Amino acid sequence: MAAWILCCVAAAIVFVRQPSRYAIGRREYWRYLSEPWKLVSFAVAATGMVVVAPYTGDHTWDYFDAAFMSVLTFATAPWSVGVVYLLLRRRVPADHAFIAVTLWMFSASWAYDAYILAKSGVYPATWWSNIILSSVLYLSAGLMWNLQWRRGIGVTFGFLHAGWPQPSEDASFGRLAWYAVPFMILVAAVIAQFLF
Secondary structure, eight states, rough: OHHHHHHHHHHHHHHOGGGGHHHHHGGHHHHHHSHHHHHHHHHHHHHHHHGGGSSSTTTOOOOHHHHHHHHHHHHHHHHHHHHHHHHHHHOOOHHHHHHHHHHHIIIIIIIIHHHHHHHHSSTTTTTTHHHHHHHHHHHHHHHTTTTTEEEETTEEEEGGGGOOSOOOOOHHHHHHHHHHHHHHHHHHHHHHHHHO
């Protein structure tokens, strides 16, 4: 716990020094996220996560952590997943990668761990399995919300192109729907494990 708190504090300090240096700190990123299909799909996904929470058989999964983890995922996953890809291609500086990975871990695990600790007084024994399963959901969400249509290319991931993140040339979900379905199925399959 001390290690992840230290990571979060360090990432916050690095970010606060020059927030506009990072796309997640600029207006363009938030316009990128505000495309109607992204907002609607987030609303549907978040509602689904919150509604199924008490029926999963996981006593640590409740309405509140389902809601805040959904919001954190929507707000950070598209940027974090894109930055991790760019890190693997050696196209971003280490500080971008550090903040992205910290946001990923905070959104997918550490915020949940802190909530469960505060709620029950015990650090969750499921912390490791939660990192794995929540990271699958986080990666899937980050990839899906990076889908965009580009003239002459078709459907692609926004982070593959210069100038990312910027809104799609055609933000209608109709062009993207079939490409988004595999990500939705993956999320549904992970959640279904808890329901059945």
